[in-house]
Amino acid sequence: MEKSSYAMAKFGLEAKEAMPKRDCGFYVKYIFLFTSLIQFLIILGLVLFMVYGNAQAGTDTHLRLLEEQLQDRYNKIITLSGRNMNLTRTLNATLKEKQGLQVLAQKVQRDLDKCNSTQGTNPIPKLQEMMKIIFYQKIKLDECHMTISVINASCSAEKALLRNQLDQTALAKKELEENCRKAGATLTKATQEQESCQRDLLNTRIACEPIKSNLDLLKHECRSLRSDMNYYFQRIKGLAAPYSCSDINEQVTRLTQQMEGLFLWQQERETKYMGKSVCDMNMLQCRINCSREKQDLDKRLQDAEKQVKGNQEEKKKLLVEKEQLSKELEEKSKAAAQAGYFKDQLNICMGSKMDTFFDITGSRVLGSSGRPGPFASTGSYADALRNQGIFGNMGKINVEEIQRTVQKIMEQYTSTLKNASG
Numbered sequence: 518m519e520k521s522s523y524a525m526a527k528f529g530l531e532a533k534e535a536m537p538k539r540d541c542g543f544y545v546k547y548i549f550l551f552t553s554l555i556q557f558l559i560i561l562g563l564v565l566f567m568v569y570g571n572a573q574a575g576t577d578t579h580l581r582l583l584e585e586q587l588q589d590r591y592n593k594i595i596t597l598s599g600r601n602m603n604l605t606r607t608l609n610a611t612l613k614e615k616q617g618l619q620v621l622a623q624k625v626q627r628d629l630d631k632c633n634s635t636q637g638t639n640p641i642p643k644l645q646e647m648m649k650i651i652f653y654q655k656i657k658l659d660e661c662h663m664t665i666s667v668i669n670a671s672c673s674a675e676k677a678l679l680r681n682q683l684d685q686t687a688l689a690k691k692e693l694e695e696n697c698r699k700a701g702a703t704l705t706k707a708t709q710e711q712e713s714c715q716r717d718l719l720n721t722r723i724a725c726e727p728i729k730s731n732l733d734l735l736k737h738e739c740r741s742l743r744s745d746m747n748y749y750f751q752r753i754k755g756l757a758a759p760y761s762c763s764d765i766n767e768q769v770t771r772l773t774q775q776m777e778g779l780f781l782w783q784q785e786r787e788t789k790y791m792g793k794s795v796c797d798m799n800m801l802q803c804r805i806n807c808s809r810e811k812q813d814l815d816k817r818l819q820d821a822e823k824q825v826k827g828n829q830e831e832k833k834k835l836l837v838e839k840e841q842l843s844k845e846l847e848e849k850s851k852a853a854a855q856a857g858y859f860k861d862q863l864n865i866c867m868g869s870k871m872d873t874f875f876d877i878t879g880s881r882v883l884g885s886s887g888r889p890g891p892f893a894s895t896g897s898y899a900d901a902l903r904n905q906g907i908f909g910n911m912g913k914i915n916v917e918e919i920q921r922t923v924q925k926i927m928e929q930y931t932s933t934l935k936n937a938s939g
Contacts, residue, residue, distance in 0.1 A: 618859070654925075669849070676842050683835045690828045697821040704814040711807050718800060739783055746776050 750773050754766065 665849075672842060672845065676839070679835055679838055679842075683832065683839070686828050686832055686835070690825065690832070693821055693824050693828065697818065697825065700814055700818050700821060704811065704818060707807060707811055707814065711804075711811065714800070714804065714807070718804075739780070743776070743780055747773075750776075 750769050753769050
């Protein structure tokens, strides 16, 4: 039968394919699989316990950090409270100054209104006189400004000079301290050497006394022995002469010569010993020189201490002068700031009433409007002050001088208006 590519249907009971046999390796493989899975779960549980199990330590650390942040915030709150109090005091002082300036401005405004209400119709000569007065006051203010500028320049130069002198004094002080330290070290070394020499001299004297006494005794014994030996040898020669003993004479002569040589050797030793006195003289001279050097070092040390004390006093004086100059500069800067503030306030007060302008000859500017009267506003007066630069250089003038100058100008202006109306 030919094979067909189509599958044929199966009918009836046919034999099923046999199931493959499963050996031990199949089951061992699954056993190892589940064992590995259980080990992985156990390790994962241990890791999670190690990471998230110590909650108490993490809580303590977090609590400590929170306490540190709370302390930092509390310190910042205290600092900000102190700044707030300082700013409050400054604001209160500024408000008081503002109120005083407002009172002064109201007073000036009342005086100006009063002057405008009582002014006549022909104030040109009085205005010219006022301009002359203002110009004279402007010259005086410029002179004051020049004087203050010269004072500021001289203060700066003196401050630089004092600073230079202070630096030079500091360098000289360092050099003197170094020289004093070296002189002290040299003096200490010389003192130690002198003490050592004195100890050696004392030990030498102590050891020399018994030796000297022994030497004197030996000298005396040697002289007596020499005389005795000469006597004995002469006697032996006299006794041996009748017997014609040449051998005895020769021996006596040889012994005499040896004895003379021995005594000569002893005399040479005594002569060498005389060099000790020379050494003593040299030591005495060394002691004298050491004492002189010590005195010189003491004198130099005292001079250095005096110079150090003088430099310290000069440094204190320079510091006091520096503090005084810094205080003066601070006061001048404060006065300049207050003068600038008062200048701005005065300009505002004068400009608030500016409606019309007059030139120096008394003619009205075209296009101006307002109430009749030559002083209907303070514009011409303020412009004259501004154009002539009276208030242009008031930044460095004292506040009290400014107040006195403004008050004097207002009094002169009021008296002029009263005379004109009278």
